[in-house]
Amino acid sequence: MYKRQLYYVERRPQEKGRCVIVRSEDGISLDVLPAPYSARSRVHEYGGGCYCLDETRDGDRIFFVNDSDQDIYLIEQQRIRRITDEPQSRFADFVYDRDRNRLLAVREVHARRSRSDARTDKLADDLADEQIDNTIVSIDVEIGKVRVIAEGYDFYASPRLNHANDQLCWQAWKHPNMPWDGNELWLCDIDTDGSITNQRHIAGSDEISVFQPSWSPDDVLHYIADDDGWWHLYRYELSSDKDKVIQFTSGEKEFGLPQWVFAQSHYAFIDDTRIICSYQAQGVTELALLSMTDKNLTAINTEWTSFDSIAASASSQADSRRHNTCFIAASGSRFPQLVCARIHDDRGDQLETEIIKSSCEMPLNDDYYSSARTLCFSNRHQQTVYASYYPPTNPEITGEEDMPPPMIVICHGGPTGQSSTALDPKKQFWTSRGFALLDVNYSGSTGYGRRYRQRLDKRWGKLDVEDCCDAALHAVAEGLADKDKLIIRGSSAGGLTVLAALTFEDVFSAGASYYGISDLSSLADDTHKFEKHYTDRLVGPYPESEATYRERSPIHHTELMNCPVIFFQGNADTVVPKAQARMMYDALSRKGVPVAAQFYESEQHGFRQAETIKQSLENELRFYQLIFKLRPRQEISFIGEIETDNL
Numbered sequence: 001m002y003k004r005q006l007y008y009v010e011r012r013p014q015e016k017g018r019c020v021i022v023r024s025e026d027g028i029s030l031d032v033l034p035a036p037y038s039a040r041s042r043v044h045e046y047g048g049g050c051y052c053l054d055e056t057r058d059g060d061r062i063f064f065v066n067d068s069d070q071d072i073y074l075i076e077q078q079r080i081r082r083i084t085d086e087p088q089s090r091f092a093d094f095v096y097d098r099d100r101n102r103l104l105a106v107r108e109v110h111a112r113r114s115r116s117d118a119r120t121d122k123l124a125d126d127l128a129d130e131q132i133d134n135t136i137v138s139i140d141v142e143i144g145k146v147r148v149i150a151e152g153y154d155f156y157a158s159p160r161l162n163h164a165n166d167q168l169c170w171q172a173w174k175h176p177n178m179p180w181d182g183n184e185l186w187l188c189d190i191d192t193d194g195s196i197t198n199q200r201h202i203a204g205s206d207e208i209s210v211f212q213p214s215w216s217p218d219d220v221l222h223y224i225a226d227d228d229g230w231w232h233l234y235r236y237e238l239s240s241d242k243d244k245v246i247q248f249t250s251g252e253k254e255f256g257l258p259q260w261v262f263a264q265s266h267y268a269f270i271d272d273t274r275i276i277c278s279y280q281a282q283g284v285t286e287l288a289l290l291s292m293t294d295k296n297l298t299a300i301n302t303e304w305t306s307f308d309s310i311a312a313s314a315s316s317q318a319d320s321r322r323h324n325t326c327f328i329a330a331s332g333s334r335f336p337q338l339v340c341a342r343i344h345d346d347r348g349d350q351l352e353t354e355i356i357k358s359s360c361e362m363p364l365n366d367d368y369y370s371s372a373r374t375l376c377f378s379n380r381h382q383q384t385v386y387a388s389y390y391p392p393t394n395p396e397i398t399g400e401e402d403m404p405p406p407m408i409v410i411c412h413g414g415p416t417g418q419s420s421t422a423l424d425p426k427k428q429f430w431t432s433r434g435f436a437l438l439d440v441n442y443s444g445s446t447g448y449g450r451r452y453r454q455r456l457d458k459r460w461g462k463l464d465v466e467d468c469c470d471a472a473l474h475a476v477a478e479g480l481a482d483k484d485k486l487i488i489r490g491s492s493a494g495g496l497t498v499l500a501a502l503t504f505e506d507v508f509s510a511g512a513s514y515y516g517i518s519d520l521s522s523l524a525d526d527t528h529k530f531e532k533h534y535t536d537r538l539v540g541p542y543p544e545s546e547a548t549y550r551e552r553s554p555i556h557h558t559e560l561m562n563c564p565v566i567f568f569q570g571n572a573d574t575v576v577p578k579a580q581a582r583m584m585y586d587a588l589s590r591k592g593v594p595v596a597a598q599f600y601e602s603e604q605h606g607f608r609q610a611e612t613i614k615q616s617l618e619n620e621l622r623f624y625q626l627i628f629k630l631r632p633r634q635e636i637s638f639i640g641e642i643e644t645d646n647l
Helices: 122-128 425-431 448-456 461-477 495-506 520-526 533-537 545-551 553-560 579-591 612-626
Strands: 007-014 016-026 028-031 053-054 059-063 072-076 079-081 089-097 103-113 129-138 146-148 155-161 167-172 184-190 196-204 211-215 221-225 232-237 245-247 265-271 274-280 282-290 297-299 306-314 322-331 334-344 347-358 373-378 383-388 407-412 434-441 485-489 510-514 565-570 597-599 643-645
Touching: 007 053, 007 334, 007 347, 016 347, 053 089, 053 545, 059 089, 089 129, 089 155, 103 146, 103 155, 129 155, 146 196, 146 533, 155 211, 167 196, 184 221, 196 221, 221 579, 245 495, 274 306, 282 306, 297 545, 373 461, 383 461, 407 461, 407 495, 425 434, 425 612, 461 485, 461 495, 485 495, 495 510, 495 553, 495 565, 510 612, 520 533, 520 545, 520 579, 553 579, 565 579, 565 612, 579 597, 579 643, 597 612
Parallel strands: 265 306, 407 434, 407 485, 485 510, 510 565, 565 597
Antiparallel strands: 007 016, 016 028, 053 059, 059 072, 072 079, 089 103, 103 129, 129 146, 155 167, 167 184, 184 196, 211 221, 221 232, 232 245, 265 274, 274 282, 282 297, 306 322, 322 334, 334 347, 373 383, 383 434, 597 643
16 A cells, blocks of 8 residues: 555456456556556466556556566656666566665576586476576566566565665475475675675574565564464664564464465554554464554454455544554455555554455345365364365255255365365355355464474375365264265365275265376476476475375376366466376276366466356356266366366
């Protein structure tokens, strides 16, 4: 949030997933990024941090990364000017240095290696030909000159300038770590000529994860770290004799989250003494106000149960008792909304709110919405596992009398991820059509501390599968689902859980894999740099543990799979290449298993186009209707170019 204006990025599936920068002012929203430009970074493939603002001149200037070429552009006085021209580079997570008229950013360079240096075996060929380097750079806004200012680590994130523009911090980490496994927070001084000096490591390690470094209004560095096994908020104070670290929060609460994308924000400064933040405890998310003077954490009463992208700025109004904040919020009865709010000094637990934009406007009453119920159960290893159960909800549809409903178990991605109880039209699509849903936060999920996440170390493809199967059987035992109509669906890493459950367990009768993993060895060979060694911790070092990779890969055990399955895959996916789905489809087709697959030419990892999203859901429903004979065969026809066999 800036002044009385609010800038945000809106992804529009109806425009083939174009990401538009929007300005909201006095209740009026206006696109500031015209077509065909799309603000999206592809650093780490997942991106984030695709724009920043300069408000030091007359009229706001906006810098953004354009999706099609990954160069940085400037919007100024309704004109767009290209800043960089580096065909091999991608940029993200940048900040404007007003004193030197430059940007500080994360850069990822994709350079081709000589054939003599590159691997040439099977699917790894194209990626192996690339040498990918990540650094922090400065970019001269006038001439576009790029200069490296920090290098030597495999990855960088969060370059953040202090308000005086004389100090800079950033995150850095090396393979095989992912940022939530462990990373380092670095701090340096900036000379008047822009060069950096006095670099020092101040927090984090290979076993401690740092998240969201930020400078307070009084120019003191804050950050989130899981030193004690939970992501808590810290303050780093410089002194003449010894630097001091102050821990503001404690207990079994998670104030951070996995850093899959850049520029995530779970706290913001209201003023010199107060922070607005969100945290999760035992699956419940709270919005709270933290006092930096006495470390008091006060819950804020709201109608929402999920919070993200928190920002704040002091109010410019004459009433100094009020301050501005904004965030994305959702609940079990409300789709994600962009919210602006005011916090009163005399009522710190209360908000005055204004809804700027809702992600979904559906003209349905609450009778059609299914609300989540938390399930807590013990898996086969006597470990506590969490899940959210959604009953089928549609007053116009009734199931068989005295019979539990068919149930879909959802496996979230990551696998270091988390299910959400926010109102989701994709989930309501299923519950409104007679299906129950069980969204499982299997071992390895976030929101329950480091120990819960680390349960999955060396056990991916085993423990997650067991947890999802045990969750389904628990629901059956509770009378919540029909044991003969259990379905499992998931995307990306969740797709591996789906295929492994259908291959190695005997619980489910059908499944759906969205851009899912079927061959762990091919993934280790063929995936992008960010996740290149992700499986080292989750499965074992590769190729030393190749036997384990093969043991847990469904593609090598198709003789065990007899359940119908449908695949959805983007042909432009560089995270999980299309060959993963193609190999499974062909193998099951040859075996005679009922199988279907739909490949989308221009989709990547995660579908972005409205037609793709709609079509895949409709075809998945038709597949289940056919498999379980929920409708007469003559009434069922698939949409689009879909491959089917043995149906």
